[in-house]
Amino acid sequence: MSGRFKRRKRDFGGRGTKSESSNEDIVNLDRHPPHLRGREIGWFYARRNKERRKLGLYNKISKPLGTVLLSENKKEQIQQLLKSTSTTLERDDTAFAFQMKFFQMITGDIEQKLDSAVAVTRSEKIDKSLFDEFDNRKSNNYYKTMLLKRQKLPSFSKKEEILKLIDENQVVVVSGETGCGKTTQVAQFILDDFVENRKGSLCHIICTQPRRISAISVAERVADERAEPLRMGVGYHIRLEKELPRDKGSIVFCTTGVVLKQMEKDPCLSNVSHIILDEIHERDIMSDFLITLLKQVIKKRKDLKVILMSATLNSEKFSAYYDNCPHINIPGFTYPVQEFYLEDVLQRTGFKFDDFSKARGNRSFQARMDNVYRNFIEPHVRKLEANRTYSRDVCIQLRNPKAEELNIDLILALIIDICEKEKDPGAILVFLTGFSHISNLNQLMEKSGKFPASKYRIIPLHSLMPTVNQRQVFDKPPKGVRKIIIATNIAETSITIDDVVFVIDCGKIKMTNFDVENNCQTLKPEWVSLANASQRKGRAGRVQPGICFHLFSRARNMTLEQYQKPEILRTRLENTILTIKILQLGKIETFLESLMDSPEPDAVKVSVNLLKRLNALDDTETLTPLGYHLAKLPVGPQVGKMILLGAVFSCLDPVLSVAVSLDFKDAFVMPLGKEREVDFKKRELSDDNGSDHLLLHMALNRFENEDYNGRKQFCWNYFLSCHTLTQLQDMKKQFMEYLYNMDFVNSKDPGNHKFNVNSKNLSLVKAVICAGLYPNVAVIKGKKFRNIVHTIEGEKAEMHPKSVLSKQVSFNTPLLVYYLRLRSTSNFIHDATLVHPLPLIFFGDNYTYNVDDSGTTISIGNDRLKFKCSRSTNLLIKELRDRLNWFLEYKISNPGVVDWNGEGPDIAILRFFSFHFLDHLSLK
DNA sequence: GAGCACTGC
Incomplete structure (x- = not known):
């Protein structure tokens, strides 16, 4: 039996997969092939450079980021530590016992369990x-x-x-x-x-x-x-x-x-x-x-x-x-709602679009798209001309490619028109795509001077705006006052306003998608589906007959999809895969193929690979002990890992705060026009600690330490939602329940001192965040931070302006970890924590080293992150790292409260790691 | 210099 659970060379982070490229030949060419002409040459180089970046060949990640230095004193301490702990870490018997227990938990299949099903009993x-x-x-x-x-x-x-x-x-x-x-x-x-x-x-x-x-x-x-x-x-x-x-x-x-x-x-x-x-x-x-x-x-x-x-x-x-x-x-019952389309709106308002030939971004691309549009709309406009139902002007406007863009001025004109011509005092509900459009329209309406407060109540409605929880959205305004609600699709299903009589549907909706090729989520506006359009229309007929204006032509209406793409085709699949595994539904692919709509095999592969890399699945796609725990927790695998490590490293409260905020939503609100103030307050709260994640912790921590009135005041001062913070607090408690049931903690209070010995040690908290979020790592590009970073996958990305790091100018480390990269108007990293090299060296996967004339080079994550160091430093770090990872894997497989006051040698390693090491490592 | 919407014993 001995050796079955021998210390493995595997990292806690698991094994990685080698990056593959289908374009190796292109990457290796220095110059373009001679047969290419004109624009093809440009495309060739663009494509080559992208491939090179992905392979890590073409950016600064390919070179060592600096030198890891350990003082002689520190080396001495590590040697002592290694000596004192070397013999005690093999605990084959207990580990084996757990393995057997675990094996029983993950094998078997749902069929067996279903066989024991009994019918409901009668009394x-x-x-x-x-x-x-x-x-x-x-x-x-x-x-x-x-x-x-x-x-x-x-x-x-x-x-x-x-x-x-x-x-x-x-x-x-x-x-x-x-x-x-x-x-x-x-x-x-x-x-x-x-x-x-x-x-x-x-x-x-x-x-x-x-x-x-x-x-x-x-x-x-x-x-x-x-x-x-x-x-x-x-x-x-x-x-x-x-x-x-x-x-x-x-x-x-x-x-x-x-x-x-x-x-x-x-x-x-x-x-x-x-x-x-x-x-x-x-x-x-x-x-x-x-x-x-x-x-x-x-x-x-x-x-x-x-x-x-x-x-x-x-x-x-x-x-x-x-x-x-x-x-x-x-059959359904709603009041009839009359529907109008863009041509009707143009006729009604006499609105004219800007000249479409005005430059808009990439000209040649735009010119092609304009042509596509004109070919598409021409038959429709011809028909309208033949029927003579619409004026000549309307036909001219319809031929303008700008007719397909979301136009705030047109919406303003239509609102004014409704207010002037429609006698019914019912509310107007405008569907827009997002924050900026809502903000723009709101400003335009104010500036127009046509909406005095005595006659109009304008209510912007967005999940980030504090109005969402306010009564005024639902209240019937006094006589003679018209309510105008400017909303996202939050008003499609989540919020129902009864007195709406007029709906303006901009025809677009922001959708998330999962871009498999670039391994990232996207958020882009798209045409609505017929189901959306009809849902929006229905919002006008809840209490009486209503009117709905769709801001797209009848020709466009004919091309709309019936329904939105099912969510399972638009998202990452890690959680779904873990659910398949914990429910024991057999092979991942087989189950996914039996769904009504199955995700692409490539999307499945990307997620399976990440789960393997996180050491949640083994090579046979079976749950590992870590994977088993992650599947039990109702969060994504990376956040789940962070929580488990927070428990082991006894900094649970701050880590839980970060975890629930990342997984659910952060509590910051964004009143219209207060964007800068919110940014300022966020930076004030974050106290320059170089981390959006610690900011989340600060927000929750300060909130929890106030009494009822103090909380109100605190939320008001820092643009936080009391309601969301309370929900987050409840979620923390719920995770304590889970951890309790898994034996990682023995009481259910997240603030209990036993689980928070290191909670004030923010360097350690950052290291745990880093361990969870890995491999979402990016390198800051230049010496001066211009918001541009490279992810270790080789993608170029930009820090999102909402991140506290986007304003920071000097950095003591070139490395950061992040939770979300989302491609919207740019490839944005939404949140980040600056990290020192050491946590990455300890928690990253695929540690290798190479010795040549220039000295020793350590690398992490399939050669994506490299550091120089001396031979002796490398040996010490490597040994310490192996011990730590072995111990963590042991802890995950054998859950139990870590006794930080204990004297065991394993505790010595954790204690050393958390107290003496993290920030004391310099990088030259 | 920017943030569709949901959800988890």
């Missing part, structure tokens, strides 16, 4: 009490009035048909537009039917919702309709908040993620009789995942009923996916 006593309760309620006056209202909903007329279909089939698709009442009624139909037939104890319904707010509000609504408080027959369960109803004879509204997490423990969904998946047409990852997973579950649980609910458009797709299961459509 006649409960059946009777539920029946009596229901019978009593029928004479309750409030219930009766609510019932009258419910009976007016279109879904009520289909009640018997829906029940019959569900009774006769295991899977049913119910489709219907907003207003048909399917979300609130279908679950009640089922429950009431069971109760009335004296089998209420057999009924426990889960209904999933894609958003937290809808889960709560639907639950409250349904409980109200049943004239009972929450937690009797109706409840909800979302992350961090739950009001659960009784076990039997009840309905729970959950977010999809909650159900998926529950299925990690109980894939059979024991005790559940019906699962309703609502809003599945939105195609978010979690419901796509659940739809596929349920396909396996229902094979073994024949008594479990699945009801898929979607919008009407495309609902056949879901039915087809479930072997053409029966499908019922409920």
